[in-house]
Amino acid sequence: MAEARVPTVIADELHIVYRVNGARTGKGSATAALSRILRRGSDDAKRGVRKVHAVKGVSFTAYRGEAIGLIGSNGSGKSTLLRAIAGLLPAESGRVYTNGQPSLLGVNAALMNDLTGERNVILGGLAMGMSREQIRDRYQEIVDFSGINEKGDFITLPMRTYSSGMAARLRFSIAAAKDHDVLMIDEALATGDRSFQKRSEDRIRELRKKAGSVFLVSHNNKSIRDTCDRVLWLERGELRMDGPTDEVLKEYEKFTGK
Numbered sequence: 593m594a595e596a597r598v599p600t601v602i603a604d605e606l607h608i609v610y611r612v613n614g615a616r617t618g619k620g621s622a623t624a625a626l627s628r629i630l631r632r633g634s635d636d637a638k639r640g641v642r643k644v645h646a647v648k649g650v651s652f653t654a655y656r657g658e659a660i661g662l663i664g665s666n667g668s669g670k671s672t673l674l675r676a677i678a679g680l681l682p683a684e685s686g687r688v689y690t691n692g693q694p695s696l697l698g699v700n701a702a703l704m705n706d707l708t709g710e711r712n713v714i715l716g717g718l719a720m721g722m723s724r725e726q727i728r729d730r731y732q733e734i735v736d737f738s739g740i741n742e743k744g745d746f747i748t749l750p751m752r753t754y755s756s757g758m759a760a761r762l763r764f765s766i767a768a769a770k771d772h773d774v775l776m777i778d779e780a781l782a783t784g785d786r787s788f789q790k791r792s793e794d795r796i797r798e799l800r801k802k803a804g805s806v807f808l809v810s811h812n813n814k815s816i817r818d819t820c821d822r823v824l825w826l827e828r829g830e831l832r833m834d835g836p837t838d839e840v841l842k843e844y845e846k847f848t849g850k
């Protein structure tokens with residue numbers, strides 16, 4: 593008999609709306625801000641608030657052990673959906689339920705550019721809830737995995753001296769050092785070189801085995817194909833397709849003309 597599948601994330605008719613203040617007048621002055629406050633209570637349009645409806649009625653259930661790719665054109669709502677699952681954006685309507693703590697690993701993850709790579713490993717580890725001892729034990733592994741020191745002693749230099757690929761590799765390595773209930777990766781693999789991508793893909797497979805779920809946003813269909821068994825395709829905020837990787841990518845490639 594098949595084992596019972598354990599849900600890790602459930603999105604139920606989820607809508608996410610961004611509100612952009614004062615977008616219509618283009619004025620950012622104190623008087624404009626004051627008049628907005630004074631007009632509070634009237635509707636959004638009158639206060640010069642513009643809405644961007646980024647995710648429209650998305651529903652799906654993710655299960656333990658799944659690696660799910662998120663694909664779709666630029667601006668289709670992929671990052672917004674991840675941020676909502678991570679609890680960083682409120683739902684306009686609908687709900688997200690998560691089993692365990694979701695961790696979002698974005699290209700903008702909160703590392704400090706002026707600190708050295710070494711310090712950022714510690715900072716990132718603490719931010720993920722690891723103890724100092726756990727970080728110390730894993731430190732060398734994280735640095736080796738990132739490959740930052742392959743071309744010299746870069747780990748003791750500030751992060752601002754890293755290329756965007758090196759920085760993304762370090763972020764991924766820090767996040768991957770911990771086993772996550774739900775790990776969400778936004779484009780992290782796209783910036784690394786081929787050998788790093790290979791290592792990350794292997795690590796994603798391992799993380800899945802340790803019973804977590806992995807979400808991966810990527811414009812690289814090959815990365816998606818190599819790591820994910822299921823794909824959600826978003827277009828203009830709507831879930832256009834949800835199914836096995838091959839089936840969804842086939843339709844998506846038809847759509848994008850590749």
Ligand SMILES: Nc1ncnc2c1ncn2[C@@H]1O[C@H](COP(=O)(O)OP(=O)(O)OP(=O)(O)O)[C@@H](O)[C@H]1O
Pocket residue numbers: 610611612644645646664665666667668669670671672673
């Ligand atoms: N902070 C924000 N404020 C207002 N609108 C936003 C904000 N962030 C994103 N949007 C809008 O929400 C929509 C979805 O954006 P999102 O970044 O989720 O798309 P994406 O699929 O991740 O795109 P890409 O592939 O280019 O990374 C877009 O129309 C975008 O302009």
